[in-house]
Amino acid sequence: MQMRTEDLADGVKAVFLSGRMDNAGTQEIDLSFTALTATSKALIAVDLSEVSFLASIGIRTLVSSARAVANRGGAMALANPQPLVAETLMAAGIDSIIPIYTDMGEAGRELLAANG
Helix, strand or coil: CEEEEEHHHHHEEEEEEEEEHHHHHHHHHHHHHHHHHHHHCCCCEEEEEHHHEEEEEHHHHHHHHHHHHHHHEEEEEEEECCCCHHHHEEEEEEHHHHEEEEEHHHHHHHHHHHHH
């Protein structure tokens, strides 16, 4: 599992994940992903377009990070999940906790609108 970040316009931080968010993959990014979300007030859009599999441990990482950033006055959104990943997120009801958008542009705009 790989993670890279990029600062977008208006202070939105983009996080691009790629690989499998299974036990091994999630452990590879967990510390850096948690540090990014738990230590600051930020607007974070997470691109899931290159995540091919999402296990319960990956869901836990996303939810706990979204709650951590919200506790600091920020917000997180997910963007562009592949069909299998989107199905997993919907089945788990994650869309009621973390908003899911079709692309990063929409996620960034909605984060800014909701928190601006």
